[in-house]
Amino acid sequence: MQQQISVITLGVESLIRSRKFYEVGFGWKAVFENEEIIFFQMNGFVLGLWDKGSLAADTGREMTSGCGAYAVAHNVPEKNDVQAVMDRLAEAGGQIIREADTPPQGGFRGYVSDPDGHSWEIAWNPAWPIDEDGHVKFAV
Amino acid sequence: MQQQISVITLGVESLIRSRKFYEVGFGWKAVFENEEIIFFQMNGFVLGLWDKGSLAADTGREMTSGCGAYAVAHNVPEKNDVQAVMDRLAEAGGQIIREADTPPQGGFRGYVSDPDGHSWEIAWNPAWPIDEDGHVKFAV
Numbered sequence: 001m002q003q004q005i006s007v008i009t010l011g012v013e014s015l016i017r018s019r020k021f022y023e024v025g026f027g028w029k030a031v032f033e034n035e036e037i038i039f040f041q042m043n044g045f046v047l048g049l050w051d052k053g054s055l056a057a058d059t060g061r062e063m064t065s066g067c068g069a070y071a072v073a074h075n076v077p078e079k080n081d082v083q084a085v086m087d088r089l090a091e092a093g094g095q096i097i098r099e100a101d102t103p104p105q106g107g108f109r110g111y112v113s114d115p116d117g118h119s120w121e122i123a124w125n126p127a128w129p130i131d132e133d134g135h136v137k138f139a140v
Numbered sequence: 141m142q143q144q145i146s147v148i149t150l151g152v153e154s155l156i157r158s159r160k161f162y163e164v165g166f167g168w169k170a171v172f173e174n175e176e177i178i179f180f181q182m183n184g185f186v187l188g189l190w191d192k193g194s195l196a197a198d199t200g201r202e203m204t205s206g207c208g209a210y211a212v213a214h215n216v217p218e219k220n221d222v223q224a225v226m227d228r229l230a231e232a233g234g235q236i237i238r239e240a241d242t243p244p245q246g247g248f249r250g251y252v253s254d255p256d257g258h259s260w261e262i263a264w265n266p267a268w269p270i271d272e273d274g275h276v277k278f279a280v
Contacts, residue, residue: 001167001225004183004214004274006263008148011209027141031278043144044184044275046268052209059211059251059259060238068208069151069192070258071199074144085141098200111199118210119199123146128186134144135184135275138171 005045008072010118011052011063017093017115018049025092026074026085043134052116067113073121075130079108085122086110094120145185148212150258151192151203157233157255158189165232166214166225183274192256207253213261215270219248225262226250234260 012018015038022028022040032039036051056063076085082100089112090096097119100110109123129137152158155178162168162180172179176191196203216225222240229252230236237259240250249263269277 001214001216002183002270002274003166003168003180004270004276005148005185005187005212006215006265006268006270006276007211007213007261008145009211009213009261026143028143032280039278040143041278042184043142044182044273045145046276046278047145055209055211058238058243059261061207061251061253061259063207063209064204067201067203068210068258069195069203069256070208070210071147071149071195072145073147073149074141075146076141098198103198111201113201116209118208119201121147121149121199125146128146130142130144130146133184134142136144136146136186138179138181138186140172 007046007048009048009050009055011055012049012116013052015049021089021093021114022049025089025094067117067119071119071121073123075123075125075128075136079124082108082110082122082124086112147186147188149188149190149195151195152189152256153192155189161229161233161254162189165229165234183276207257207259211259211261213263215263215265215268215276219264222248222250222262222264226252
């Protein structure tokens with residue numbers, strides 16, 4: 001089976017609030033939007049922000065609010081970018097949940113939650129190459 | 141800022157149990173593994189399965205068990221593949237949470253939770269092209 005994820009969908013309470021976080025904080029541009037969903041074309045897949053109730057109904061299960069056991073990471077090209085991005089995200093409605101520091105494996109990273117509590121790691125990891133299309137390769 | 145997600149990390153209780161779900165169920169091959177983390181090279185980013193306690197400690201916050209308000213999707217090339225993949229995932233330790241049917245926007249999809257409750261949508265969406273490297277494009 002193809003080693004492929006097509007979509008990551010985050011359930012959100014308010015598309016207006018979330019649009020600000022993703023468009024102003026990250027500076028990303030939506031590729032599609034209607035009254036209950038926003039899609040972003042990412043590096044080889046699609047990120048969706050979907051009304052939380054609609055996502056739960058589609059999935060056919062209750063979804064807890066707050067922070068589930070997962071995280072999404074955005075890697076930046078320079079160490080100094082980590083703090084700059086975290087500050088922008090905080091200004092755009094995010095909350096810093098871990099100040100940036102050096103993890104045991106090296107590099108530099110901090111965590112910000114989006115307005116719905118989804119965990120975003122902002123990381124500088126010089127070992128993992130990122131090409132001009134944003135495609136990220138595992139490397140040790 | 142680059143419109144890019146580098147890593148999706150799912151917190152798991154048991155790497156052995158999760159390895160079975162992802163390697164046997166999806167048929168994916170890990171690119172790296174140690175006693176607390178498994179990485180898969182995906183279509184332009186990396187999927188990590190990380191010991192849930194270590195992920196929570198790294199993130200600096202408590203993480204609830206069960207199902208947060210998000211879902212990850214794997215799109216398949218043919219409508220008939222949806223049920224076949226869901227069955228394989230269920231045999232490999234997943235649980236079918238929504239039987240496959242046609243959503244309002246068309247296509248065909250069902251949902252399976254992985255052994256830790258992470259929601260996976262298995263979808264046939266003929267509108268969204270997937271290239272041979274697994275890169276998925278938004279389209280209407």
